[in-house]
Amino acid sequence: MTPNILAYAFAFPVLGIFLGLVYKGIDRRVSARLTSRIGPPIRQPFWDVGKLLLKETVVPENAISWLFNAMPLIALASSMTLLLYIPFGVLKAPLEGYGDLIVVLYLLTLQSLAMAIGGFASGSPFSSVGAQREMVLMMSYEMPLATVIVGFALIYRSFSLTTIASTPVWSIVGPIAGLGVIMLFIALLIVTPAELAKLPFDIAEAETEIAEGMLAEYSGRNLALFYLSDAVRGFAMAALEVVLFIPFTLSSIFNLNLTGASLYTVEALWFLFKVLVVYLLAVTLVRTSFARFRIEQASRIFWVYVNIIALVGLALVWMGV
Amino acid sequence: MGKLYSFKRSLWVFHASGGSCNGCDIEIIATLTPRYDAERFGIKLVGSPRHADVLLVTGAIPRDFADKLRRIYDQMSDPKAVVVVGNCGTSGGLFYDSYNLVGPIDEIIPVDVYVPGCPPRPEAIIDGVVKAWLKIEKLEKQLEGGE
Numbered sequence: 001m002t003p004n005i006l007a008y009a010f011a012f013p014v015l016g017i018f019l020g021l022v023y024k025g026i027d028r029r030v031s032a033r034l035t036s037r038i039g040p041p042i043r044q045p046f047w048d049v050g051k052l053l054l055k056e057t058v059v060p061e062n063a064i065s066w067l068f069n070a071m072p073l074i075a076l077a078s079s080m081t082l083l084l085y086i087p088f089g090v091l092k093a094p095l096e097g098y099g100d101l102i103v104v105l106y107l108l109t110l111q112s113l114a115m116a117i118g119g120f121a122s123g124s125p126f127s128s129v130g131a132q133r134e135m136v137l138m139m140s141y142e143m144p145l146a147t148v149i150v151g152f153a154l155i156y157r158s159f160s161l162t163t164i165a166s167t168p169v170w171s172i173v174g175p176i177a178g179l180g181v182i183m184l185f186i187a188l189l190i191v192t193p194a195e196l197a198k199l200p201f202d203i204a205e206a207e208t209e210i211a212e213g214m215l216a217e218y219s220g221r222n223l224a225l226f227y228l229s230d231a232v233r234g235f236a237m238a239a240l241e242v243v244l245f246i247p248f249t250l251s252s253i254f255n256l257n258l259t260g261a262s263l264y265t266v267e268a269l270w271f272l273f274k275v276l277v278v279y280l281l282a283v284t285l286v287r288t289s290f291a292r293f294r295i296e297q298a299s300r301i302f303w304v305y306v307n308i309i310a311l312v313g314l315a316l317v318w319m320g321v
Numbered sequence: 322m323g324k325l326y327s328f329k330r331s332l333w334v335f336h337a338s339g340g341s342c343n344g345c346d347i348e349i350i351a352t353l354t355p356r357y358d359a360e361r362f363g364i365k366l367v368g369s370p371r372h373a374d375v376l377l378v379t380g381a382i383p384r385d386f387a388d389k390l391r392r393i394y395d396q397m398s399d400p401k402a403v404v405v406v407g408n409c410g411t412s413g414g415l416f417y418d419s420y421n422l423v424g425p426i427d428e429i430i431p432v433d434v435y436v437p438g439c440p441p442r443p444e445a446i447i448d449g450v451v452k453a454w455l456k457i458e459k460l461e462k463q464l465e466g467g468e
Contacts, residue, residue, distance in 0.1 A: 028360075037358040044363055050327030051374070056398040058371060126369075207368025219371040219398040 008094035013080040013232075020231030021045040023238075023276065027284045034288045045231060049224050057220030062123035071118030072218070072225035078110040079232040086239045087165040088271060100159035101149045104240065108145070108195060111233055112138050115197075115204075115226065119214030130213020133295050134197075134204035140302035141194045141201075144187045147310035151184045151317045152244065161243060168247045177320025183313030185245045190306050192241070192282040194298070196234050200290035201298055238279040239271075246274050325461045328374070328400075329454050331363040335373030337393050340422070341380025344440040345407040349377060352443040359447050370396040375453050377446075378426050381409040381416045387423045394430040400460055402453035404434040406446055411435045 025042035032039025059065050084094045085104050112134060119131030153159055155173060169181055194201035205213040215226060250270040293301070338346050352359040353366065367373050370393050382390060394403065403426075408414035410426045426432055433456050436449035 032358070032360060035355060037355045038361050039358070040360050040363055044331065047327040047330040047363060051331045054325065054328060055374070055400070058396075058398045207366075210368075212367065212369040212372065215372070216369045217371055223372060 005094055009084060012084055012088075012094055016080060016083040016232045016235060017228055019272070020228070020233075020235040021049065023235050023279055024231045026276065027234075027279065030280055030284050031288045034285070045227075049227055052224035052227060053221060055220040057222055058217075060123055060217050063217060064121040064123070067121035068118060068217075069222065071114045071121065072222040072229070075111045075114040075118075076225045076229040076232070078107050078114065079229040079236060082107040082111075082236045083232060083239075085161060086236060087161060087243055088239075088268065092162060100161060101152065101164075102159055104161070105146065105149055108233075108237070109138065109142065111229060112195075112197075115214050118218070118226075119204075119216075122214075122217035124217050126211045126216040127214055129210050130204045130206075130216065134214060136295055136299060137194055137201065137204060137302075140299045141191045141306075144302060144306045144310040145191050145195070147307070147314050148184045148188045148191075148244075151180065151310075151314045154314070154317055154321055155181075165243050165247055169245065173317070174320045177317045180313040180316030180318075180320060181245070183309050183316065185241075187306050187310035187313060188241060188244070189282045190309075191302070192237055193286050194302070195237055196230070196283060198283050199287035200293050202287075203292060203295045203298055206292060234279065234283065235275065238275045238282065241278050241282070242271065242274045246278070325457050328457050331365075332374050332450060332453065333365050333367045333372055334375045334377055334450060335367055335370045335393075335397070336377045336379070337370075337390060339378060339380035339382040339386050339390065339410065339426075340416075341407070341409065345379035345409075348440045348443055349379070349406065349446055352446050357443045357447060359450070362447070362451065364447070364450055370394075371398060373397055374401060375450055376401065376403045376430075377406055377450070378403065378410050378430075379406045381413055381419070381422045382424075382426055382429060383421050384423055387429050390426070390429055400457065402433045402456045403430055404436060404449045404453060405432050406436045406441060406449065408437055408439045411437050414439065 022042065022045075024045040025040070028044060029039045029042055059068055082104060085099055085107070116131040116134040116138070119127040119134065122128075149159075152164060152169070155169060155177065156163055158164075170178060173181055193199065197205055205215060207213075210216070215223065218226060249267055336346070336349055349366075351357060352364075359365075370376070374397075376394060376397060378390065394401075405411055405426050409416060412425055413419075413422060416422055423429065434449045434452045436445050438445055441449075
């Protein structure tokens with residue numbers, strides 16, 4: 001690793017936390033506006049984290065304390081690492097060459113897994129129920145998610161995110177495979193709220209039925225870490241969708257001849273805008289307009305309907321390539 | 322800006338309903354509706370007492386519920402404040418001489434803010450939660466005085 005990569009590796013997580021919290025703030029604000037409320041200021045998530053860090057951290061008496069305390073750290077670390085694999089517009093991913101889409105898939109799973117293990121380690125019946133629901137939900141949405149990634153491997157003959165980001169997927173597929181890619185995109189958009197544990201798939205954290213589920217016993221610093229990992233992962237997931245499906249750069253659309261700093265600034269802003277649009281469409285709009293599903297309904301949606309969409313998409317891609 | 326500034330802008334509320342008639346509870350939900358929109362001030366209802374900064378208690382407290390309320394209070398992480406909503410919790414209200422009740426809430430857990438009314442207006446409830454700031458401000462002064 002060159003010093004350059006190390007510098008990226010330290011700057012990216014800080015930037016990731018900042019952007020994640022800003023996007024969470026925008027999400028809450030837009031969601032409030034959609035229900036004709038005024039909503040909290042964009043800075044609200046920063047205040048929430050600041051407050052949680054000030055609070056006392058309670059470890060329940062019958063929790064397995066080392067697991068209970070380790071899981072928030074693992075959750076945050078996995079979302080941060082996830083961010084390091086995603087090419088940021090024209091910038092290369094800091095950990096480029098050290099892993100690919102398969103690692104991204106595992107890192108996405110690791111965060112949910114950390115939350116579920118933390119829930120089981122809390123020693124509270126609410127957390128256990130939440131953790132079980134999370135495991136069931138994970139088993140349901142992993143299949144369509146994996147199908148999407150296999151679809152991309154079929155098109156590019158490679159799992160590397162850098163290869164995928166360098167050539168827009170739409171420019172190398174024919175009409176049939178293009179239809180398949182659209183179906184894969186739809187499947188991934190439906191998986192997004194489940195992956196991020198947002199309504200209508202926040203069954204594992206249902207605050208009204210099972211007292212926040214997996215997070216029921218977490219407080220103070222541990223809860224702040226989960227809050228941050230949730231924010232970072234929300235940003236990373238939307239960024240991943242942008243890299244896979246909307247990789248167009250502004251300079252390629254308008255034939256701009258930008259170089260150096262201006263290129264990076266313009267492309268970075270354009271990338272952030274695309275991520276924001278995907279985030280608002282896939283998370284905010286959906287979570288504001290739907291009520292929570294029951295776990296067996298969610299399971300059926302993913303195993304039957306989303307799976308059909310993803311598999312038909314995969315078949316189309318396979319026929320087209 | 323004090324050390325506890327972020328506290329004032331982000332109060333998470335847990336709602337414990339004792340022997341309430343549901344009148345106050347509906348008014349509490351009304352504070353979250355578009356008309357009153359408590360989320361503007363960072364006030365959010367949470368589902369677990371571990372996450373909460375403010376405990377909202379409604380209703381007169383029956384014998385069975387008294388030690389449960391004590392447990393809920395103990396489960397909250399410090400610093401915390403208690404707001405009593407409605408006449409019943411403040412003084413016993415309509416049921417002041419009932420043999421089933423253990424008396425006003427401040428005989429069970431320490432109460433910081435009282436919001437009287439049957440039921441109180443949503444504005445009054447928001448005001449009550451915001452008054453919990455006063456307790457935090459006191460804490461802030463202690464912190465600054467201690468150093």
